[in-house]
Every structure is written in structure tokens, then in C-alpha cells.
Amino acid sequence: MLKFVFTKTARYPGLEVEHYQIMRNLRTLLVNFKYRGFLMTLLGLAATICGKAKIPFLQEYRFNKQNLRESGLDTDGxxxxxxxxxxxxxxxxxxxxxxxxxxxxxxxxxxxxxxxxxxxxxxxxxxxxxxxxxxxxxxxxxxxxxxxxxxxxxxxxxxxxxxxxxxxxxxxxxxxxxxxxxxxxxxxxxxxxxxxxxxxxxxxxxxxxxxxxxxxxxxxxxxxxxxxxxxxxxxxxxxxxxxxxxxxxxxxxxxxxxxxxxxxxxxx
Ligand SMILES: C[S@@+](CC[C@H](N)C(=O)[O-])C[C@H]1O[C@@H](n2cnc3c(N)ncnc32)[C@H](O)[C@@H]1O
Structure with missing residues (x-):
């Protein structure tokens, strides 16, 4: 869980793109507040934490499910x-x-x-x-x-x-x-x-x-x-x-x- 927040990832092995996980997560949170609103972002955050802890709860509110949930289009999977x-x-x-x-x-x-x-x-x-x-x-x-x-x-x-x-x-x-x-x-x-x-x-x-x-x-x-x-x-x-x-x-x-x-x- 802590690794998910703080790691500076070598996400692209052999290709030196520095990828700061904490910056990414902070930015993700901010854009969710900006486009999704306060309540939905809190639900999204709770769902993401449940997901990381492998608790099958609030799944449809996860940040990466937003397209499907909010647009109604079939873009999932x-x-x-x-x-x-x-x-x-x-x-x-x-x-x-x-x-x-x-x-x-x-x-x-x-x-x-x-x-x-x-x-x-x-x-x-x-x-x-x-x-x-x-x-x-x-x-x-x-x-x-x-x-x-x-x-x-x-x-x-x-x-x-x-x-x-x-x-x-x-x-x-x-x-x-x-x-x-x-x-x-x-x-x-x-x-x-x-x-x-x-x-x-x-x-x-x-x-x-x-x-x-x-x-x-x-x-x-x-x-x-x-x-x-x-x-x-x-x-x-x-x-x-x-x-x-x-x-x-x-x-x-x-x-x-x-x-x-x-x-x-x-x-x-
Ligand atoms: C990671 S998905 C991106 C989907 C979408 N652009 C998005 O951002 O949500 C990559 C897509 O590229 C397609 N793809 C892979 N090679 C391709 C090629 N040579 N020409 C066109 N599409 C290709 C795959 O079929 C896949 O649907």
C-alpha cells in the first residue's frame, strides 16, 4: 500500500522515464476533484483503497471505472x-x-x-x-x-x-x-x-x-x-x-x- 503511494517507479524497464507515483496519485486526486466533484472523488478514493486492500466493495466507483459509469458507453475491459x-x-x-x-x-x-x-x-x-x-x-x-x-x-x-x-x-x-x-x-x-x-x-x-x-x-x-x-x-x-x-x-x-x-x- 505504501509502495503504491511513494515509489518512484521504474515503470518502463530499460526506458528511463522517471515516474513519480506520488505525483501521479496526487494529480489523479486533483483532476478527480476538478471533473468529478467532491463526493464522487471521495467515493473513488475509498473504492481505490478497498481495491488495493483486495476488498470487493464500491468497485463501480473506482477511478479507472469512471468512463463506463459516467458516460454509459462500452469502453471497459x-x-x-x-x-x-x-x-x-x-x-x-x-x-x-x-x-x-x-x-x-x-x-x-x-x-x-x-x-x-x-x-x-x-x-x-x-x-x-x-x-x-x-x-x-x-x-x-x-x-x-x-x-x-x-x-x-x-x-x-x-x-x-x-x-x-x-x-x-x-x-x-x-x-x-x-x-x-x-x-x-x-x-x-x-x-x-x-x-x-x-x-x-x-x-x-x-x-x-x-x-x-x-x-x-x-x-x-x-x-x-x-x-x-x-x-x-x-x-x-x-x-x-x-x-x-x-x-x-x-x-x-x-x-x-x-x-x-x-x-x-x-x-x-
Ligand atoms: C492501450 S489501447 C488505447 C485505447 C484508446 N486510445 C484509449 O486511450 O483509451 C491501444 C490500442 O491500439 C491498438 N493498436 C495496436 N497496434 C495498432 C496499429 N498498428 N494500428 C492501429 N491500432 C493499433 C490496439 O488494438 C488497442 O486498441
Missing amino acids: IVEPAMMDIPDEFRASACRYEAASDYEFRHVLERLHIDYSAYHFVDYGSGKGAILASAARYPFKSVTGIEISGALHQTATQNIAEMKRRDMIRASSLTSVHSDAASYSLPAAPHVIYVYNSFGPEVLQEVLDRISEDLCNVTEPVYFLYNNPMHHNVLEERPDFHRMSKSFGGKWLIFVRPGNSDEFRKAG
Whole structure:
């Protein structure tokens, strides 16, 4: 239990991302207060403590169950690559499906202080669409998820239909695309890119090469939000992107390909 609070984790063996567990937990608590309110956060905290102590009580209030409980969308569960309906050549590089935290994402996104309506948002490895649902709360020009598993893409499509039915979408468009990440082309326009440790370093490199090529004439900044940044060294080594900030004790790294617009000068 104490280890859960105080450890400075070597969470990424061999990849030196310093990950301060206490900073992460404090930040998680703060964003829960910010987005979830006082009572629900206290319930979440009690549920997390029960979970760590292996007491099956208040489970549905746990911080990591927030997407399912509060949005009503089907984003729950873990799907390992071995169980995924994906071509064999992608199996070794693919990471498992697991939804990210809506609150972490919103906190990181809002700290960019950008005009969302000037940007497209793309999630490479979007799974069942948990973060597509989060991003679609903001007035992006478009929100697009690229997902290699047909079954996960199918669930994302159903979630999008449910969001439309409930009028939950502020972005101008919201789409899940069934494709491998490196084959997807971006329109030449400003982008916020998001990856939750979806794939290995080779695929990440291919995706970044493609982004650079597709967006070579874009003069606005391109943001890259990397959640659980296992292969951050791929980004650190690129001359076009540089690290802008980190959040949640290093669990999120934010990179930017600088632009030359006024907005970037303000955000930077
Ligand atoms: C950790 S989940 C992230 C889900 C979602 N983005 C989120 O943050 O909640 C990673 C996803 O990447 C997908 N994936 C893995 N390799 C991929 C590839 N080459 N192209 C597209 N998607 C991929 C997996 O199927 C999985 O759904």
C-alpha cells in the first residue's frame, strides 16, 4: 500500500522515464476533484483503497471505472493482442486494449490552451473509443480514431452512434477508422495527435514519418500527447518534435512540432 503511494517507479524497464507515483496519485486526486466533484472523488478514493486492500466493495466507483459509469458507453475491459482479430504481422508490435482516463486526458488537453476549433484530433490505436468520446466534448474540426482491430472498431462505431443519440458531441465530426496506424493519411492541417502506448517503436517511427510528410506544409504547431510513453526516445531523437512538458509524474509526455503562428508563441 505504501509502495503504491511513494515509489518512484521504474515503470518502463530499460526506458528511463522517471515516474513519480506520488505525483501521479496526487494529480489523479486533483483532476478527480476538478471533473468529478467532491463526493464522487471521495467515493473513488475509498473504492481505490478497498481495491488495493483486495476488498470487493464500491468497485463501480473506482477511478479507472469512471468512463463506463459516467458516460454509459462500452469502453471497459482489457483485450490482449493474442486475443485480437488483427493480421499476424501486427500482433508483435500491438499493445493490449485498455481505456485511458478521461480526466487525465482532459487535464492534459486543456493545459495546451489552444483554440480547438482550429485543430483536428487523431487517436492512433483508438480501441473502443474512450478517448474519442473525451475529445469529442471539445469543438475540434474533427475527431478521428484509427484502430487495427475490427471488433474494437465495431464497438467504437456503436459508442459513436450512442453519443450522437444522446447529443454528446461538440466536435464537427467524429469517426472511427478500421486501419493500421501507419497506413492512415492526415489532411494537411493543424493536429493534436494522441497515442496511449498503442504500439512498438518501429510502428511509432513509421507513424511519425507519415505525420511529418503529410503535415510538411502546415505552419501551425502539431501537438503529440503521449500517454504511458514507453517509446518516448523515438520522439526525443527526432529533430522535428521537442518535449514541451510532462504530467502525472511523467505518465504523460507532451511533445510539439513548433509552428510559427502567434498561438504557439503564447502556448510555448
Ligand atoms: C492501450 S489501447 C488505447 C485505447 C484508446 N486510445 C484509449 O486511450 O483509451 C491501444 C490500442 O491500439 C491498438 N493498436 C495496436 N497496434 C495498432 C496499429 N498498428 N494500428 C492501429 N491500432 C493499433 C490496439 O488494438 C488497442 O486498441
